Amino acid sequence: MKFVVRFAASAAWLACLLAGTAYAQLPPPESPDQLLSSGYRGTSYSPYAGRDFPSRPLWGDTHLHTGNSFDAGAFGATLKPEDAFQFARGDEVVSSSGIPIRLSRPLDWLAVTDHSDNVGFFPDLIAGKPNILADPKGKEYYDRIQAGDGVGVAYEMIGLFANGNFPASLMYWPNKPEFANVWERSVEAADAYNDPGHFTAFIGYEWTSLVTGNNMHRVVIYRDGAEVALQNVPYTTYPPYGSPNPRDLWKWLAAFEEKTGGDVLALAHNGNLANGIMFPVEAQYDGKRLDAEYVTERIKWEPLYEVTQIKGDGEAHPYLSPEDEFADYETWDIGNLDSVPTVKTDDMLAGEYAREALKNGLVLEDRLGTNPYKFGMVGSTDSHTGLATAQEDNFFGKHTGAEPKPERMGHPFLKNEKGTIFGWGMVSSGLAAVYATDNSREALFDAMERKEVYATTGSRIFVRFFGGWDFTDLDMSSRNPAFAGYQKGVPMGADLPGRDDNDAPTFMVFALKDPISGNLDRIQIIKGWADDDGNTHEKVYDVAWSGDRVAGADGKLPPVGNTVNTATASFTNTIGSAELGTIWADPDFDPDQRAFYYARVIEIPTPRWSTIEAFRFDIPIPDGAPVATQERAYTSPIWYTP
Amino acid sequence: MLHFVLAGAAVFLLYDLVSDKDTGGVTDIIVTRGQIEHMASLFEKTRQRAPTSEEVAGLIDNYIVEEILYREAKKIQLDQDDTIVRRRMRQKMEFLLDDLSMTEPSDENLQNFLENNPLRFVRDDSISFEHVYLADGSQEQARNLLARLRSEDITVADAIAGSGLLPDSFENASATRIRGVLGDEFATEIFKREVGPWQGPIESPFGLHLVRIEQITRGEVPALADIRAVVRREWQSDARKASRKVLLDQLRAKYSVQIEEIAVADQ
Numbered sequence: 001m002k003f004v005v006r007f008a009a010s011a012a013w014l015a016c017l018l019a020g021t022a023y024a025q026l027p028p029p030e031s032p033d034q035l036l037s038s039g040y041r042g043t044s045y046s047p048y049a050g051r052d053f054p055s056r057p058l059w060g061d062t063h064l065h066t067g068n069s070f071d072a073g074a075f076g077a078t079l080k081p082e083d084a085f086q087f088a089r090g091d092e093v094v095s096s097s098g099i100p101i102r103l104s105r106p107l108d109w110l111a112v113t114d115h116s117d118n119v120g121f122f123p124d125l126i127a128g129k130p131n132i133l134a135d136p137k138g139k140e141y142y143d144r145i146q147a148g149d150g151v152g153v154a155y156e157m158i159g160l161f162a163n164g165n166f167p168a169s170l171m172y173w174p175n176k177p178e179f180a181n182v183w184e185r186s187v188e189a190a191d192a193y194n195d196p197g198h199f200t201a202f203i204g205y206e207w208t209s210l211v212t213g214n215n216m217h218r219v220v221i222y223r224d225g226a227e228v229a230l231q232n233v234p235y236t237t238y239p240p241y242g243s244p245n246p247r248d249l250w251k252w253l254a255a256f257e258e259k260t261g262g263d264v265l266a267l268a269h270n271g272n273l274a275n276g277i278m279f280p281v282e283a284q285y286d287g288k289r290l291d292a293e294y295v296t297e298r299i300k301w302e303p304l305y306e307v308t309q310i311k312g313d314g315e316a317h318p319y320l321s322p323e324d325e326f327a328d329y330e331t332w333d334i335g336n337l338d339s340v341p342t343v344k345t346d347d348m349l350a351g352e353y354a355r356e357a358l359k360n361g362l363v364l365e366d367r368l369g370t371n372p373y374k375f376g377m378v379g380s381t382d383s384h385t386g387l388a389t390a391q392e393d394n395f396f397g398k399h400t401g402a403e404p405k406p407e408r409m410g411h412p413f414l415k416n417e418k419g420t421i422f423g424w425g426m427v428s429s430g431l432a433a434v435y436a437t438d439n440s441r442e443a444l445f446d447a448m449e450r451k452e453v454y455a456t457t458g459s460r461i462f463v464r465f466f467g468g469w470d471f472t473d474l475d476m477s478s479r480n481p482a483f484a485g486y487q488k489g490v491p492m493g494a495d496l497p498g499r500d501d502n503d504a505p506t507f508m509v510f511a512l513k514d515p516i517s518g519n520l521d522r523i524q525i526i527k528g529w530a531d532d533d534g535n536t537h538e539k540v541y542d543v544a545w546s547g548d549r550v551a552g553a554d555g556k557l558p559p560v561g562n563t564v565n566t567a568t569a570s571f572t573n574t575i576g577s578a579e580l581g582t583i584w585a586d587p588d589f590d591p592d593q594r595a596f597y598y599a600r601v602i603e604i605p606t607p608r609w610s611t612i613e614a615f616r617f618d619i620p621i622p623d624g625a626p627v628a629t630q631e632r633a634y635t636s637p638i639w640y641t642p
Numbered sequence: 643m644l645h646f647v648l649a650g651a652a653v654f655l656l657y658d659l660v661s662d663k664d665t666g667g668v669t670d671i672i673v674t675r676g677q678i679e680h681m682a683s684l685f686e687k688t689r690q691r692a693p694t695s696e697e698v699a700g701l702i703d704n705y706i707v708e709e710i711l712y713r714e715a716k717k718i719q720l721d722q723d724d725t726i727v728r729r730r731m732r733q734k735m736e737f738l739l740d741d742l743s744m745t746e747p748s749d750e751n752l753q754n755f756l757e758n759n760p761l762r763f764v765r766d767d768s769i770s771f772e773h774v775y776l777a778d779g780s781q782e783q784a785r786n787l788l789a790r791l792r793s794e795d796i797t798v799a800d801a802i803a804g805s806g807l808l809p810d811s812f813e814n815a816s817a818t819r820i821r822g823v824l825g826d827e828f829a830t831e832i833f834k835r836e837v838g839p840w841q842g843p844i845e846s847p848f849g850l851h852l853v854r855i856e857q858i859t860r861g862e863v864p865a866l867a868d869i870r871a872v873v874r875r876e877w878q879s880d881a882r883k884a885s886r887k888v889l890l891d892q893l894r895a896k897y898s899v900q901i902e903e904i905a906v907a908d909q
Contacts, residue, residue, distance in 0.1 A: 055809070056823075073733040080740070082879055090818075105822050145746060153745065182737070192875045233687045240700045242686045255690040460822065479802055479810035510807050515825035515847045578777065578848045579806045 053486045054452070057433035059443060059460060060109035061088070062267060062390040063219045063306060063380035067096070067112040068182050072384035075399040079386030081112045081186050085193035088388050095387060095396055097403040104391055104516060105460070108252030108439050111202035113219045114186055137456070183233050191226045192595075193376050196440040207266070209244040211285055213338025215273040218249060219380075223263035223445035231260045245286065250297040265449060267375075269306035269382060271357070272314045275336040279357035279373060281364065295364055295372035305447055305630075307354045307455045308379040308430035310398045315377075315455075315600075315634055316355045319346055324540050325556065326524075326602060329632070330427040330457075334418040341416045355464055355608055358637060359528040359536035362594040366530065376451025376493045376636030377598070379430020390458030392609040392629065395428040402426060406617040409625070424625040428609040429457040433633075435491065447574040451493025451636045459597070459631035461520070462512040465492040465599045467638035469499060471506040471583045481510060483579070492598070493636040504589035505640060509543065510581025511601045517631060518603040519576025521546060521560040525584055529595035540600075543584040546577035562605045564628040569607045569615035571628075576604035596637040603631040669707055669788070673702055681705060722854045739889050740882055747881070752873045755880075756866050762876060763869060765861035766818055767833055772811035772856075773842075777849040784843035784850040791840040791852060798854075808848055814859070824848070833858065 005560035066084050067077040078096045079087075087093045090106030133139050141153050183345025186203070193201040202221050209216040215268030222229050235252040236242030243249075253264050277285040279432045284290065307314050312332030321327040333349070350356045354377060361373030381388050384399040395404075402408050402423055435452040436443040447453060454463060464482055468489025475484035485508050490497060496505055513520050522545035528538045542557045551557050586597070605628035607615075614621040621627060661820035681701040685693045693701065721727045747755070756763060774791070776784055790796045802810045812820065821829040834856055835841060843850035864872060 056819075059822075065738070073729055076729065078736065082882075086879070106818060185737070192871075195872065232690055234685070236688060240693075240697060240704055241685055252690065259690055438667060462823075477803070479805060479808070481807065512807055512823075513847065515821075515823065515828075573847070577806075581807055 013554055015498075020411055027593050053482065053491075054435040054437045054447065055482070057454070057462065058108035058200075058436050058439055059105075059289065059378045060107050060111070060200070060432050060434065060444075061390075062111045062204070062221060062304075062378055062432050063113050063204075063269065063309070063382045064110060064386070065114055065206070065382070065384040066112055066386040068186055069206075069384060071115065072399060073388075075384060075401050075417055077385055077400040081114070081189035081386075082193070084112050084386040084388070085110060085189065085199075087386070089193070089195075089199045092104075094116050095403050096385060096400040097405070099396075099404060101389070101394070101396060102395060103389070106199070107388060109200035109434075109444055110388060111201065111204040111219070111221050112186055112190060113180065113204040113206045113221075115206050115208050125357060134312045139180060162421070173542075184230060187226045194225070194441065196438075198439065200439055200441055202446055203229045207235055207237060207242075209237045209246065209249075210337060211244050211277070212337040213342055214275045214277050215270045215337045216244065216246060216268065216277060217270060218246070218266040218302070220249075220253070220264055220266050221445065221448070223265075223441055224260075225441070228260045228262035231262075232256055233545050241403040244282075247294065247297065250301045253301050254297075263445065264301075265304070265445070266302050267304040267306055267378070269309060269380070270301060270311055270314065271305075271338075271352040271354070272312045272317075272332050273337045273341075273350075274352055275342055275344055276351035279351050279360065281351070281360050290364065290368065290372075292368055292370070293370045295370040298372040299370060299374050303375060303451055304378055304453065305354055305357075305373075305375040306380050306382075306430075306432075307377040308427070308457050309382045309428050310429060311382065312427060312428065313457065314352070317349050317353045319349050320353055320356050320492075321538060321540075324538075326540075326600070326630070326632075329630075330425075330429065332414075332421055332425065334414060334421060335416050337414075340605065341414050341418075343416055343418045355526065355528060355538065356536075356635075357514040358596050358598075359530065359538060362528070362530040362596070363534050363536060365594065366534065371639075374639060376448070376453045377455045377634050378432035378434075378448075378453050379455035379634075380432055381430065390429050390431050392428050392458065392607060392631075393612050395426075395609040395613075397423075398426050404613065404616075406619050409613060409619075409622050413444070422622060422624075424610040424622045425456070426609075431458055431460065431530075433460075433463075452491050454492060454633055455637040456633040457629075457631045459517040459603060459633075460514040461517075461601050461631070461633040462514075462601065463523075463599060463601050463633050463635055464510050465635040465638070466490065466508040467494075467496050467505055467597065467640075468508075469497070469501075469503060469505060471508045473583050475508060476510065476581055476583055481508060484508070490638060492638060494638060496638060496640045498611075499591065502591065504586045505597075506583055506585045507597060507599075507638070508581075508583055509577070509599045509635075511599075511633070512579045513576075513603070513629075518571060519546065519573045520580050521576055521602045521604050521630065522557060523580050523582070524600045524602070525578075525597055526595050526600055527586065527588075527595060529590070529593045531593060539588065541584070544580040544582040546575065546580065546604075561602050562628060564605050564611070566606050566607070566611055566621065566627050569612045571604070571606045573604075592642050595640045597640070599633075601633040601634040605630050669713070671706060673705060677705070678702060678728040682753040685804075718848050736886075736909045738769065739886050745878070745881060747874060747877045752870065752877055753866055755877045756863070756869075756873050759876075760863045763873065764863050768814050768816050768859045769820065769832065770811070770815070770857040771832065772798070772802070773805075773808075773851045773853045774798070774810075775805050775808065775846070775849045776843075777806055778846055779850055781843065781850065784852060788842060788852050801852075814857075824851075827900065834835045 064084055065072045065080050066081050067073050068081060076096055083093050087105040088110040090103060092100055092102040094100050133142060144153050185361060190201040190203045204219055206223040207218045207220060235249055237244045250264065253266060256262065256264055268278060280290060282290065313330040316324055316327040317331060318328040333344050335344045357373040361371040367373035381390055383389065385396050385403060387396045389396040397403050397408065409422065411423040413421045413423055413425060433454045433456060434444050434447045436447040464485060466485035466489040475481060485491065507525060509523055511520055511523055523543050526538065527539045528536065530536050545557055546560060549558050561575045563574055584617050608626050608629040610625040611621055611627050682693055684696055685701060791801055804864060817829055817833060824846040828844055831844045832853060836854045840852055840854045842852040844853060
């Protein structure tokens with residue numbers, strides 16, 4: 001078994017160092033080139049000079065609703081996109097239910113993705129338009145604003161409005177061309193808060209396709225700003241303006257790019273509430289068989305999948321992955337999203353979970369020529385509070401009715417004869433980590449398109465994952481192993497480069513803990529492949545772990561332990577490791593089989609949000625609620641094609 | 643550009659467009675040309691092409707069905723005490739209030755705002771340093787290593803080679819970034835230190851760090867000219883919140899609120 005917990009060289013080195021062994025002085029180099037040994041991978045002495053790859057993940061959320069979303073408003077959300085961006089960049093705000101809140105650390109970027117909803121209002125401009133200047137009151141306001149008295153004018157108008165005396169001549173009708181809407185507000189807010197280099201605010205919306213309660217929702221994200229985004233309004237799901245069929249959304253996206261020259265992408269979420277129709281293999285929800293068009297368009301427009309969020313984790317399901325003891329993580333599987341959820345049956349699960357879709361994609365590629373499910377993975381919250389919260393001790397829930405209060409854990413969320421998901425079942429998840437070269441819309445979007453992204457369930461675990469054909473342990477014995485990662489291989493989200501001999505692929509994976517969360521339990525590599533008969537398989541390999549644990553007869557590594565104290569909702573970092581990494585070669589490689597590999601990094605158990613909530617309000621932990629959680633990161637896969 | 647947004651209360655009058663006179667048990671629905679144009683334009687903005695005449699007929703029919711059901715629903719008061727309808731109305735009012743309160747500040751407004759709120763605009767401190775860390779070492783071991791680094795008894799490259807996976811140096815990294823990677827305590831401590839030779843150890847969740855600080859840049863408040871758009875955005879955000887409150891207070895003044903007493907059972 002190969003594994004490196006820190007580096008083999010490290011202990012010996014430390015002993016040597018501490019014993020005071022003298023190191024010989026190097027003679028001065030004759031030319032700078034000679035300074036650089038053959039083992040060193042930089043082209044200049046400074047390894048950072050000319051570096052053109054991303055050095056760190058930028059943390060964000062692709063999927064957040066505010067009070068501008070109709071349903072969020074109906075749940076009482078009053079925060080607007082402005083508040084959402086302020087909160088995400090690190091400001092303290094007051095939640096819709098009146099509780100002050102702040103993030104432990106700012107996010108680097110955020111997409112506010114309110115539901116596409118064309119009902120809106122007016123804002124109309126006085127910027128000297130003739131129809132305004134033709135009106136005496138309009139002219140007066142205009143002149144006063146020009147003279148710098150905008151504030152005075154605003155207060156005067158507020159007074160007039162409050163008393164019902166607003167000048168009728170200045171009112172605009174909603175069906176005039178000047179009519180704007182909620183969409184414009186969201187777009188303008190994103191542009192206002194987009195601050196390249198510091199904080200990126202994406203324009204986006206959610207296309208909320210729900211067919212008889214089966215969730216096929218997609219979030220749409222724009223690379224560009226208002227001048228491009230406002231050339232259209234978001235696509236909707238109800239005829240005659242829209243359609244619930246993803247094929248129609250893809251057509252819309254294509255037409256949008258064609259018309260505007262802009263760049264957009266879509267990502268789906270909550271396959272777990274789709275009752276089998278999120279990742280079809282034979283035919284889509286309306287009976288239409290998958291064809292070459294479906295598979296090419298799907299992966300063209302949907303390079304990512306939101307694999308974990310508040311309404312359940314969607315990486316794997318225990319029915320589909322019975323050998324994976326970590327598969328049953330925050331599973332929501334009673335049914336779909338109907339008001340009384342239609343009961344889920346086992347046969348639906350294969351069309352719902354990310355790992356299964358990644359596997360089925362290999363078979364579809366064989367059958368139809370393109371893998372429709374060759375997606376990267378991110379996490380996001382899908383919160384409807386305007387607050388992107390995914391940290392266990394700072395979790396503000398799915399919607400405003402589920403913000404912190406003693407009763408929230410007991411409220412039923414979804415209920416049918418198969419079971420009930422209570423408020424405590426909400427998952428304090430997730431986050432999207434993006435390896436972008438800088439913090440801008442363009443760089444982040446491009447990284448999303450090349451799938452150099454990963455998901456976490458809320459913790460800011462740092463993880464790197466590279467695949468290649470000749471990584472060796474030496475590549476890890478540097479403080480900058482990513483240099484070797486990029487030089488000798490490909491990062492997460494990419495295809496393994498062409499193979500030139502019969503050796504198995506090698507992978508470099510390493511992770512650092514979130515400094516304010518639990519230590520790391522283990523790193524696993526998950527492999528999925530398709531055999532010659534079109535059957536799919538998967539295997540989970542433990543590749544690096546803390547301590548001196550040894551796998552048992554069943555091949556399973558023993559659990560890391562548990563330091564969670566339920567009475568005080570606390571834990572200690574006395575188990576686990578702050579950093580883990582290794583080079584791993586696939587021991588079961590078959591060069592004739594399509595395969596993918598992704599890394600899963602698992603933390604030691606820490607108190608789940610429900611345990612922390614019980615402690616803070618001095619109430620019992622609800623029956624059935626797990627006391628602890630093992631936060632995790634899922635990298636985007638690396639694919640092998642024969 | 644001077645930009646001033648003005649709201650109209652038009653929505654409340656929308657349904658007056660549709661005449662509703664009673665003619666012997668039959669009620670008229672008149673779909674105006676303006677409405678048809680509006681629907682067609684919405685279709686075009688959404689679908690990115692103009693509707694065909696058949697589709698326009700569909701839009702009109704869809705509108706008529708919606709109008710009939712809306713009126714019938716109102717007649718039997720389905721909108722009464724409906725949480726969603728109430729919240730939707732509230733939401734629309736808030737949109738409207740926000741529009742009313744959106745205004746354009748003068749340079750003087752912005753300059754004053756910047757001067758009165760320097761902490762909102764100050765740039766993050768940043769730091770450049772390299773470090774060596776001992777994941778499992780003791781304070782004494784860290785101090786020994788420090789002495790060797792200072793006396794050049796060991797090369798930095800050799801010392802660094804034994805550390806773990808954290809980057810070996812940070813260049814112009816913001817305080818926020820240092821907190822994110824190495825934790826609050828470490829960040830607070832290192833920013834208290836001075837530029838100079840190897841020093842430490844400073845503790846983080848990853849171990850004991852010896853650091854050589856090359857540069858610390860204290861964040862300053864930029865001039866208005868450099869961050870005008872940011873100050874304007876913040877000013878408008880505050881102005882909106884303030885005027886929302888003013889407007890709500892004015893509306894409240896139009897109501898006399900009486901609250902009946904209830905017995906509250908204290909637990």
